Amino acid sequence: MIAELLPERTVERLSKYRRVLSRELENGMDHIYSHDLAKLLHITPVQVRRDLMLIGHTGTLRKGYDIAKLIKLIGEIIDCSGIQKVAIVGLGQLGMALLNYLQNNKNKLHLTAAFDNNPEKIGHIFQGIPCYDEQQLKEVVEKEKITIGILTVPANKAVEMSHRMTDSGILGIINYTPASLKLDNAFLEEYDVITSLEKVAYFSKPFNLDLYKKLIQSQQ
Amino acid sequence: MIAELLPERTVERLSKYRRVLSRELENGMDHIYSHDLAKLLHITPVQVRRDLMLIGHTGTLRKGYDIAKLIKLIGEIIDCSGIQKVAIVGLGQLGMALLNYLQNNKNKLHLTAAFDNNPEKIGHIFQGIPCYDEQQLKEVVEKEKITIGILTVPANKAVEMSHRMTDSGILGIINYTPASLKLDNAFLEEYDVITSLEKVAYFSKPFNLDLYKKLIQSQQ
DNA sequence: AATCATTTGTTTACATTTTAACAATGCAAA
DNA sequence: TTTGCATTGTTAAAATGTAAACAAATGATT
Numbered sequence: 379m380i381a382e383l384l385p386e387r388t389v390e391r392l393s394k395y396r397r398v399l400s401r402e403l404e405n406g407m408d409h410i411y412s413h414d415l416a417k418l419l420h421i422t423p424v425q426v427r428r429d430l431m432l433i434g435h436t437g438t439l440r441k442g443y444d445i446a447k448l449i450k451l452i453g454e455i456i457d458c459s460g461i462q463k464v465a466i467v468g469l470g471q472l473g474m475a476l477l478n479y480l481q482n483n484k485n486k487l488h489l490t491a492a493f494d495n496n497p498e499k500i501g502h503i504f505q506g507i508p509c510y511d512e513q514q515l516k517e518v519v520e521k522e523k524i525t526i527g528i529l530t531v532p533a534n535k536a537v538e539m540s541h542r543m544t545d546s547g548i549l550g551i552i553n554y555t556p557a558s559l560k561l562d563n564a565f566l567e568e569y570d571v572i573t574s575l576e577k578v579a580y581f582s583k584p585f586n587l588d589l590y591k592k593l594i595q596s597q598q
Numbered sequence: 599m600i601a602e603l604l605p606e607r608t609v610e611r612l613s614k615y616r617r618v619l620s621r622e623l624e625n626g627m628d629h630i631y632s633h634d635l636a637k638l639l640h641i642t643p644v645q646v647r648r649d650l651m652l653i654g655h656t657g658t659l660r661k662g663y664d665i666a667k668l669i670k671l672i673g674e675i676i677d678c679s680g681i682q683k684v685a686i687v688g689l690g691q692l693g694m695a696l697l698n699y700l701q702n703n704k705n706k707l708h709l710t711a712a713f714d715n716n717p718e719k720i721g722h723i724f725q726g727i728p729c730y731d732e733q734q735l736k737e738v739v740e741k742e743k744i745t746i747g748i749l750t751v752p753a754n755k756a757v758e759m760s761h762r763m764t765d766s767g768i769l770g771i772i773n774y775t776p777a778s779l780k781l782d783n784a785f786l787e788e789y790d791v792i793t794s795l796e797k798v799a800y801f802s803k804p805f806n807l808d809l810y811k812k813l814i815q816s817q818q
Numbered sequence: 819a820a821t822c823a824t825t826t827g828t829t830t831a832c833a834t835t836t837t838a839a840c841a842a843t844g845c846a847a848a
Numbered sequence: 849t850t851t852g853c854a855t856t857g858t859t860a861a862a863a864t865g866t867a868a869a870c871a872a873a874t875g876a877t878t
Contacts, residue, residue, distance in 0.1 A: 383809045386797065387865065393796040397776065411825070420780040423825090424867055431827060439826055439874055456800045464795070475695035479791060487799055526798055550802025552794060556617065560640040565801040565810060567794055571699060574772060574787055575684070576613040577606065578746055579707055580676050581785040582770025589603045590785060597833090597867090607835065631855075643855095644837060651857060659843055659855055817837090817863095 388429050389456065394419055395429070396452045403445050411442040457486040463524040465548075467539055468531030469494040469509055472554060476528060481505040490522050512539075519546040526550045533557045608649045609676065614639055615649070616672045623665050631662040677706035683744040685768075687759060688751035689714040689729055692774060696748060701725040710742050732759075739766040746770045753777045 384392075398418045402410060412430075413423040430436075430443065435451050437443040464480070466473045469492050480489045492509045494500060500511045510518050518524070527548045531539050536557035543551060543564075550565040556573075559566055581590055604612075618638045622630060632650075633643040650656075650663065655671050657663040684700070686693045689712050700709045712729045714720060720731045730738050738744070747768045751759050756777035763771060763784075770785040776793075779786055801810055 383806060383813065384800070385865070386801075389797050389800045390793050393793040394778065394790070397792070398778075413825085419778045422867065424869095425865095427825095427827065428866085437826060439872090440824060440876095442825080456796050458799065458803050462799050462802075471695040471698045475691040476791065478691045480795075485796075487795060525802060526795070528795075549804070549807055550798040552798055558614065558618075558639045563811070565798060565807060567798050569789060569794065570614070571696065572617070573610050573613040574789065575700075575707060575746070575748075576676050576705075577609050578770040578772055578785060578787050579678065579682050580604070580609045581606075582682075582745060583678050584769070586603060587769055587785060591783070593603065605835070633855090642837070644839095645835095647855095647857065648836085657856060660845055660853095662855080 384432060384455070388432055391419070391421070391425070391429055392433070392452050392456060395426075396449055396456070399445050399449050399452075403449065408445055409438075409442040410445055412437070415443070453486075461486045461488050462526055463488050463490040463522055464526040464528065465490060465519065465524045466492040466507075466528045466530060467512075467515070467543060468529065468535075469496070469499050469504070470530060470532070473528070473530035474504070476530065476554075477504055477507055481507060487526070490524055491518055493518075515542055516546040519543070519548060524548060527552070529553045529555055531555060604652055604675070608652055611639070611641070611645070611649055612653070612672050612676055615646075616669055616676070619665050619669050619672075623669065628665055629658075629662040630665055632657070635663070673706075681706050681708050682746055683708050683710040683742055684746040684748065685710060685739065685744045686712045686727075686748045686750060687732075687735070687763060688749065688755075689716070689719050689724070690750060690752070693748070693750035694724065696750065696774075697724055697727055701727065707746070710744055711738055713738075735762055736766040739763070739768060744768060747772070749773045749775055751775060 395415065398415070399410070411423075412426040416423040416426045430448070433451060433455055435443065435448055464487050466477055466489065469477065473492065473494075477489065477492060480487075489507055492504065492507050493512045493515055494509055495512045499509045502509050525548060527543045527550070529536060529540060529543070529551055533555045534557070536553065536555040537559060540551055540553065540559050540561060544561055548564060551559070551561065551567070553559050553566060553568045554571070556570050558568065580586060615635065618635070619630070631643075632646040636643040636646045650668070653671060653675055655663065655668055684707050686697055686709065689697065693712065693714075697709065697712060709727055712724065712727050713732045713735055714729055715732045719729045722729050745768060747763045747770070749756060749760060749763070749771055753775045754777070756773065756775040757779060760771060760773065760779050760781060764781055768784060771779070771781065771787070773779050773786060773788045774791070776790050778788065800806060
């Protein structure tokens with residue numbers, strides 16, 4: 379249906395659209411206007427219409443978008459036809475927090491395995507997710523056909539581990555370590571807590587915040 | 599020195615430059631070329647030179663950039679003159695993980711307080727950080743002059759809590775909840791774990807990954 | 819029936835970010 | 849000394865992402 383890759387930002391918003399739309403559906407709404415959907419995410423109606431145009435969803439004039447249909451379409455675009463299995467590599471504090479956060483997945487992404495090198499964790503089951511020895515990574519990933527990895531090992535092990543992950547067949551990695559990676563055969567998404575905190579620190583310095591507010595205002 | 603706001607992406611990279619440069623300094627390096635710094639972050643040398651131009655750092659031809667000076671300059675730009683105090687609002691799994699992650703801060707950002715509504719946590723000290731009752735937010739933030747908040751409460755409390763945070767004097771918020779916020783008097787940075795995971799899922803679907811790889815190749 | 823108001827879909831313009839191009843500089847080697 | 853080369857700093861172009869503008873459609877109102 380869609381022959382081209384969608385822009386990264388559009389994909390991100392589609393994920394958010396689906397989430398808020400599901401809530402609207404539960405509240406008994408069946409249609410929604412672009413400007414109402416926009417308000418839910420604090421973006422502009424134009425952006426909503428443009429995103430939906432890109433995925434080929436068409437609303438009805440004066441009635442808005444059919445929420446159930448839109449949710450279904452977004453699913454067809456974002457989700458894999460079957461399911462995609464996810465592994466957490468590194469069960470430290472952050473890995474464990476993410477494990478708890480993700481275990482109640484109602485979508486097509488199934489958290490399937492965790493890996494660590496701590497003997498006290500290996501062999502245990504956390505929230506229904508088994509923790510394997512890091513050494514078994516390739517074996518388990520191949521057997522379970524895991525395609526997505528969440529990387530939460532210590533920074534100094536991140537590069538090596540990321541290569542072992544892609545070598546095992548993982549196609550997408552979210553890197554939560556501060557190490558900066560480069561993968562050849564997988565999609566990489568990096569998120570660096572410290573960087574993000576330092577960015578907020580910069581923009582919330584009083585002088586900068588004033589400049590920032592003026593900038594925002596001048597755009598409206 | 600710099601009269602204008604820096605681009606957001608530049609600020610993010612400055613944070614990363616500083617981190618890798620500190621490591622190089624520890625390894626005994628005193629100067630670095632733009633292309634070597636670029637390699638450390640897997641970006642282009644042009645981008646490095648452009649970023650450094652924006653902050654007014656000037657290297658010496660055939661010698662590169664003075665690492666110690668550059669680290670110092672980045673500090674002057676990113677860090678506040680004094681220190682900036684940080685609070686974690688919501689000490690669930692994620693909040694606690696971040697608390698552990700941030701407690702060993704060697705920079706100008708000081709994690710000062712945590713807030714929760716769980717009686718079992720209120721009054722306790724975690725890694726040296728006291729956990730207060732959510733109800734004391736305004737009081738503590740004002741007294742301690744906390745300016746940055748990390749929001750990790752349950753999604754349904756995020757909007758209300760964010761307003762209480764800005765009302766108390768917080769100037770910058772990192773929102774880790776899936777709720778989408780809109781703040782008028784503070785800088786807001788949102789990071790949504792699920793969205794980021796679904797984005798990776800989309801781009802690592804085999805068909806899309808092929809398109810993506812071709813796209814990358816065609817750009818080189 | 820004619821006009822108006824509303825809302826979609828699409829094109830065009832604007833802003834931000836990245837990448838490329840290249841002049842300027844100055845060390846090294848012939 | 850002079851040529852060549854490596855490296856910086858800056859300007860220009862390209863790519864990406866966001867917002868505006870507006871035609872088209874259709875129901876509501878007079």
